[in-house]
Amino acid sequence: MLAAGTVAAPASAATPTTAPDTGITVEGRYNMAGAGCHGSDDATDCLSWKVHIPSAIAPWQKPTVTIEADSVPGQWTWTCPSPDRVAGTSTFYAQGGEGAPETKWGDSGLGTSDQLHYNDFGDSAGEVEAVTCTPEHLSLTYKPKFTILWNRSSSFDLDLGATAVSPGTDARSYSFTPTIATSTSSLVLRPTATAQKPAASTPHTTVTTEAVKVDGAARDAGRFTMKAKNDSTTPLSDFTISASRSKGQAQVTALTCDLTAFGGEVVSAKGPAENLKVSSGKAKVPEGKEVTCQVDLTGVVGRNTITAGVTTGDQTFSSDYTD
Structure with missing residues (x-):
C-alpha cells in the first residue's frame, strides 16, 4: 500500500520556516506477498522506501544526493545483501520529447559504483557514489546526471529495500524519516513517509x-x-x-x-x-x-x-x- 510524504522544514533552520518545494518526495510501500520485492520472487515482510529526485533540483547539473536513515526498532530493518549495497533499485525516467510525459529509460542496483545505463551504448544517467548498509542504518550517496537532456525533464526513483519485523496478521503502519542533503543546496531535508500494511484478511x-x-x-x-x-x-x-x-x-x-x-x-x-x-x-x-x-x-x-x-x-x- 502506498502513502506519500512531502519535504518538511529544514532540519538546521534557526527559526521554523517552510522548506521551499524542491520536488524531492518520499513514499512507502508494503508488499503483501508474491513477486516484486527488490528483485526477488519472495515479497514476504517486504518494505520499500522510495526517494523521488526530479531534475528540477539542479537543472543541467550533476548534483550529489546523500540519504541517511536509521531503521525503526521493532518496526523494520534495512535489507543489506552486503555492507556496500542496499536491496532495491534506481530507476531513471525522462521525457521522450519536449512536452511529452516521462517514461522509464533504465534501472540499476544500489551498490557502491553501480551505474545506471540508459541506452545500448552503455551511457550512464546516474551512479551510486557510496553506500554503507547495516540493518540499523543506511548511508547512500547518489549522483544523477541531469546534463544528458538539455531541454527535457527527467527524474530518478531510488527504491530502498527494507524488511518488516514480525508484521503479524493485523493492520500496521510503518514510518521512514531520512535526512536528505544535496550538493546544490544548503538545506538539509527531513521528509516523512508511512507505509500501511493491511490486515491479512484484506483483499490483495x-x-x-x-x-x-x-x-x-x-x-x-x-x-x-x-x-x-x-x-x-x-x-x-x-x-x-x-x-x-x-x-x-x-x-x-x-x-x-x-x-x-x-x-x-x-x-x-x-x-x-x-x-x-x-x-x-x-x-x-x-x-x-x-x-x-x-x-x-x-x-x-x-x-x-x-x-x-x-x-x-x-x-x-x-x-x-x-x-
Whole structure:
C-alpha cells in the first residue's frame, strides 16, 4: 500500500520556516506477498522506501544526493545483501520529447559504483557514489546526471529495500524519516513517509505476466498468460479480470480464463479491442491459489504495453506486459 510524504522544514533552520518545494518526495510501500520485492520472487515482510529526485533540483547539473536513515526498532530493518549495497533499485525516467510525459529509460542496483545505463551504448544517467548498509542504518550517496537532456525533464526513483519485523496478521503502519542533503543546496531535508500494511484478511492479489511463443502465428500477433494469486486469507470472489492496452497500437483479440477449479466456468471475451474484461461469476479463489488466463493480441508493431488487472471492490491489482 502506498502513502506519500512531502519535504518538511529544514532540519538546521534557526527559526521554523517552510522548506521551499524542491520536488524531492518520499513514499512507502508494503508488499503483501508474491513477486516484486527488490528483485526477488519472495515479497514476504517486504518494505520499500522510495526517494523521488526530479531534475528540477539542479537543472543541467550533476548534483550529489546523500540519504541517511536509521531503521525503526521493532518496526523494520534495512535489507543489506552486503555492507556496500542496499536491496532495491534506481530507476531513471525522462521525457521522450519536449512536452511529452516521462517514461522509464533504465534501472540499476544500489551498490557502491553501480551505474545506471540508459541506452545500448552503455551511457550512464546516474551512479551510486557510496553506500554503507547495516540493518540499523543506511548511508547512500547518489549522483544523477541531469546534463544528458538539455531541454527535457527527467527524474530518478531510488527504491530502498527494507524488511518488516514480525508484521503479524493485523493492520500496521510503518514510518521512514531520512535526512536528505544535496550538493546544490544548503538545506538539509527531513521528509516523512508511512507505509500501511493491511490486515491479512484484506483483499490483495499479485498479478504476473509471461510471454507465450505460438508457432506459425502472424508476425503482428502475440500471446501471454496472466496469473492472479490470492494473497488474502479471505477467498477472492466477485472480481473482474481485464487486459487493456496502455501503450502502442496492439489490440486485444481474446481474453480467456479457466475458473472451473474454483467453482466457476471458462469465461472469455473476444475483440479486437483496446481492452477486454471478464467477470468471475460464482468462482471463489482460496488463499494462496492462482487463476490463470490467456491473452491474445494483434497489431503488435513496435513497442506495446498491455496492463493485466484484477479488480475486486474498489481495488485493482495489475501488472504490465510489454511486447
